Amino acid sequence: MTFPLLTCLGLLPIIGAAILILPVRAAGKWIGLGFALATLGLAAAAVPVYLGDPTALTQTVPWIPAFGAYWALSVDGMGLTMVLLTALLTPLVLFAEWNITGKGTKWTSQAFAALVLLLEGLSLLVFMADDILLFYICFEATLIPMYFLIGGFGGERRSQAALKFLLFGLAGGLIMLVSVVGIGSFSQQAIGAPTYLISQIGVSLSGGSTWAWVLMLCFLAAFILKAPMVPVHTWLPTAAEEATPGSSVLMVGILDKIGTFGMIRICLTLFPVESAAIAPVMIVLALVSIIYGALAAIGSKNLLRLVAYTSVSHFGFMVLGIYTFTSVGLGGTMFYQVNHGFSTAALFLVLGFLIKRRGSANVADYGGVQSQAPILSGALLLAGLSGLALPGMSTFVSEFEVLAGSWSRYPWAAIVAALGTVLAAVYILLMYQRTMTGPATPEVEETITTDLTLKEKLVAFGLAAVVIILGLIPNLALSVITPTAQETLTQIGVADHQAPLGEEVPA
């Protein structure tokens, strides 16, 4: 057997978290960062192996034979990019939140590092899981570290926010549990033995039957709750407002992607017939999310809430891309997941640096920061522009792909979604204008006395650099993503719909 690279990748951060239970005191953050960097190293090592032979990393070991569950890990283009995103963001968050402690509590930076590492390990396993049970267990388990990250390190109303987050998460998880239990039962009837391997389940479900619909809807409901779409998004702004920016990065940048990831990996792959049938509904929901999220962002009085709402809008784009059933749209979504991770991380973290100085997240408490901290405001502008998908940034490429994919099948959807991109410019620039430009208010002058430190610059401009590099050379990512998108479509037997260039759009 070859070296179990993916297993090590998933377990290394969890081992790190376990080590951090020991009373290592000040060394805690160093150990945490060390493990996060080692994980990044392993993730990077997986890239050449994958490029050499995409199946070389696959691993399947019986885990709970009585249930037909396997310790099965593999990556495709989408999984690999998500793994890289997770592995990159984790050390960055640990680095950015170096001296974090709970407000008025005894929560230490060591606990923070341990929880973040646990979260990283579980998320990596979700993105690599090839077995529904494993996927489900890790999916549910990610809630626990995130819950403590919000509840232990958040603001004033952190415990309510944490509870709200957890209850929404658990509700989704338990709805999904119905499907997962059902799948075990159905595969047992169809094959004679229960199995949870994604590759084997597909055989056992006859498309279009009532049960296939029920199972698919339960999965979909869980993913809609996870990648929050209107109207079940309300937990996200609350949680993001109360959590520390670092936790929010992990929550929005990585955890919520499990929702869109799951739609592709489970709903599309296992239930192609039902997914195709429900596509129009999903597209409408996606459009509602895009517009509602953008409008709510414009109206937000709190900076962190604002970013959370922009994400609701972005998740709308991602879902739109998935249900276009075109390789361009699907590939766009896969790329969007990565870009959104980086750009939202930049926004949350730079705003975090700003809020730390001023001690408030209210938009009204700012004004004229530009003159006090020009580098900070520059960093915020860069992060903001990546959020509104400025050409040259990677977010532009993915947003364009999603719109193009949607245009080829549902032109009306593309038109409405394009409105979302305009609104995006409004909420970002309005936020920048209100906080950064103009004369500095006395409070701002008093509190914001220092510009970004070296550490903060590294974090902010490092993220911006990734977004710009991927924007200028999108093929770095697209070369692995596009084949996966095409393969997914072939697998579910949908003919790719080419964008009708130079043709009349059928009315």
Add this chain to the structure above:
Amino acid sequence: MIALETVAPVIEWQSLSPVLIVLGGACLGVIWEGVLPRRLRNPFQIVTLLAAIIGALTMLTLNFLHASLATDAATSVDPKVGLLAVGTLCSDGPSMAAWFALLVFGGLALLIFGDRQLNQGASAFASAAATTPGSDEEQLADTIGREHTEVYALGLFSLAGMMVFVAANDLITMFIALEVMSLPLYLLAAIARRKRLLSQEAALKYFLLGAFASAFFLFGAALIYGYSGSFQWAGIDSAISGGSTSGVAVVTFGDGILITGVALLAVGLLFKMGAVPFQSWVPDVYTGSPTPVTGWMAVGVKIAAILGMMRVFYVALGGIRWTWQPVIAVVAVLTMVVGVIMALAQTNIKRLLAYSAVSHAGFILTAVVGTQFYVGAGQLNAIGSVMFYLIGYGFATIAGFAIIMMVRRGSAEAWDLDDWAGIGVKNPVVGVLFAIVLLSFAGIPLTAGFIGKWAVFTSAWTGGYWWLAVVGIAFSLVAAYLYLKVLIKMFFAPPAEGVRVAKASPFVWIPVIISTIATLILGLLPGPVMQWLSTLEIFIR
């Protein structure tokens, strides 16, 4: 010379040895009370307890290794899988697994009786249970350091009763086992060191209602005998199924007597497991009993009652399963609903866990109803699922009640939920351990509770009761909210004044650590245990 023609009954001593060793240990415990000076009693009792448990486990392991659990019981030539002691007990996969579980949990839970550090040098039991609470005699007994060391022997007696209960092969044996397991528990419930009136009230309630339940059980047994002419499962089954090839059964009376008998029998069994509508004793008894006793009875009685019920209802009464399954399904739903909803309203941690124990009975009943025995080779059948749930529940419960012993206001246990505020921050170790317990109760992945829920819901679904599984999942969410409420209080609320985590002796720590580690291991790597449980096959007839 005339030879005596008496045929001695064949007694399978080796197969019976685990029960006999436990009973022997209990008897030895009684003898120690009579012959040893007071100061020697406690160490002797503890050594006897450990020796009995370890001895019984060793013999059971030997038996298990020799017992070939062949797929087809008919071709099995191994005499160890079969009826024991002239057909009063059965030795089969499920009974052996239940014995393993009961012995392990018995060992862990009864070990906790030995702690003397939490009460400043005294045990958790009253110094002299016969004295009036608050009287001078009580004061005197406290001062001169009297204590009840027979609690270990009582514990072993109840353990032996449970072991016989899960393996009983006829209604009379089952009834006697029911009494052997219950009577010591009535006594144990009455002798808490603190809040003695509450404890005595709990014991009285438990005894009176338990006596009622036993009477119902006995009445049901009599009616079923009247219908079938047999006390043994096989005889009852053949009378019901009509294929009376044995010639034993001559059905004289109509179905009415059978159905009534089954209903009364069910009352007795459902009472013991604390299912709705026979749950009202649970919160009072769990709260009033000394906390170590609560842990033991929450685990032991539940395992015994549920496995005993599965055996009677499927082996003896399987022929009329279409009649009782819907009723038990309704009971399962009610038990989940009432258990969870009532637990939400509690402000006392022991009452909260008591109602949570009720709800767990409901979750398990889903698999009891949806039982489908004949699954493919190497897969888990309903008995295995229920066993796994009970094992996970057992570890969490033992650890949970042991931790409740440690959290104290002044010198008494702090039961008020508000007193638990900030415990997780005050003492992170205890906080994390209790969090594991709560997460397992809530059925969050990576804990044994999740895999257990998974197993029983899958069993229910496969057995055709998919709606029961869906109801179970829905109430799992409500239940999760309940445990998270406690978790929030423990970790995020400002710490309560005057509450501390008292120093406990290894008698408490060892069971707590073993149980929480087992909870995690069973959640992460359930494979080996699952595999073992799936080789158990079904009840023999």
